[in-house]
Amino acid sequence: MRRALGLLLLTASVGIASGCGAQGRSAEPLGTSTLERTVVDADGDGRLERGPGEPLRVRSRPDGPPSRTGPPPESEAPVTFVQLTDLHIRDEESPAxxxxxxxxxxxxxSTFRPHEALSHQVATAAVHSVNRLxxxxxxxxxxxxxSAQANELDGALAIFDGGRVRPDSGATGYDGVQEARNPDPLYYRPDTDAPRRPGLVERAQEPFESPGLQAPWLPVLGNHDVLVxxxxxxxxxxxxxxxGRRTIESLAPGTEAPDADADSSEAVRxxxxxxxxxxxxxxxxxxxxxxxxxxxxxxxxxRPLRDGRLDYAADIGRRVRALVLDTARRDGGSRGVVSPRQVAWLKREVRRSTGRWTVVFSHH
Incomplete structure (x- = not known):
């Protein structure tokens, strides 16, 4: 995970500087894409650098080789949509x-990610990129x-719909495992560890503005949206x-740690x-x-629930119909589930989509 950190910090710091109105800092424009540049390990040293952009490759059949490069004529494209997934907009200071x-x-x-204090800024940078498309x-x-928290949902809606984004929680400022005073080397601490970015996690708590997505957005539920x-x-x-006010730093001395075969849901609970x-x-x-x-x-x-699930159909343009399937378990566990009633609904909706391209979206 740390090998990707340098470039990720650059992306997020651009969002912090731009969103918080920092003065006197040079910031690259937001909203680039892989058409313009990519992320590569050019010399094999495990550190990621910028690489050249990649052109679009047009396929006349989903299972066929590219027939040409470059954007297709507008008349050939039935629809243009963007998929964003696993943004994990998080309250990294939460005791839960x-x-x-x-x-x-x-x-x-996945219980710790070195970039987790920057999730709001990274998601907002993605919004800028998507809007350019x-x-x-x-x-x-x-x-x-x-982690299915209300303040995480507040942040996500502010990012996607546009508005004031407030990443901080608890008291003002950062309070978490990435503080410089934390002696545990498991965690990346930007004030002291390479790549050093002094003050990064504190600045990441500052409020900023998101422009919001300019296109309609369709939500799909995943396990992290409904489960702790x-x-x-x-x-x-x-x-x-x-x-509450109690956060767990470690297991108590003498407490046996769960092994690799443990039920992760039960261990966390x-x-x-x-x-x-x-x-x-x-x-x-x-x-x-x-x-x-x-x-x-x-x-x-x-979006209304159907039989307790966020299953729905939506048109994207005049030629494509999206079918959204909620596969997130409610009883715990990260694996997905599809019920017979959902399968029956899906079959009915596919039959009703005659004359349109049909795309099914789910998290799992």
Whole structure:
């Protein structure tokens, strides 16, 4: 993960400087794409650099080789849409997190990410890039939140719809595992570790403006949008943990760590609801960290639930119909699920889409 960090920090710092109105800093224009430049490891040293852009490759058949390069004539393209996925807009300061499990490897390898304080800025940089493409629609295919929290949803909607984005939570300023004073070398600490970016996590908490997506956007639910850490169904105990003042720093001495064959959902649940001995510290509380239900998610996204799932059909232009399938489990676990009722609905909608290209979107 750290090998990609240098370029990611550049992208995010552009968003921080531009969004927070920093003066006297040179910032590259937002909104580039792989048509203009790519990310490569040119010399094989494990550090990522910028590479040349890649042209569009036109295929006359989905399973065939490219027939030519360059954008197709407008008459040949049935639709132009953009897919954004797994943005994981997160409250990295939330106590309802278990980043220390990352040192155990899989299945806990996603409990900490070195760039996690920058999720709001990176997502907003993506919005700038998408707007330059002027698509007819944007499909956000799940995990736009990280831990089903209300303040994460507030941030996502401000980014996608446009408005004031407030990444910070708890007390003003950063309070988390990437502080310079944290002695644990597991975590990337921008003030002290390479690549050094002093003050980065503090600046990442500052509010800024997002232009919002200029095209309509279609939400798709993923496991992180409805489950705590994408693994555990919300409970009263977990809600208290998220809104409270206790955060877990590590397992208590003598406590056996879960192994690679452990049920990751059960391991996370046991830690957060206090069934495992841990070493804790106090952090600022924030009631905005409450968990949102699928019903509230659907209401705020402006899409009604169908049999408790966010399944719906939407037209993209005049020639394409999108079918959105909600595959996120409600009982816990990161794997997807599709019910027989959803399959029946999908078949009916495909039959109704006669004369249109039909694209099915789901997170899993």
């Amino acid at each position: 997190r278990v980043p220390f499990l990352d040192r155990l490897g899989e299945p806990f390898g 002027a698509p007819q629609a944007v499909v956000v295919t799940g995990d736009f939140l990280d 850490q994408g693994e555990v169904a919300p409970t009263l105990q977990l809600a208290e943990a998220a809104r 046991a830690l957060l609801d206090g069934r495992v001995a841990t070493r804790d510290r106090r952090v600022p509380a924030d009631r905005r960290r409450r968990h949102v239900s699928p019903a509230e998610l659907a209401r705020r996204l402006g």
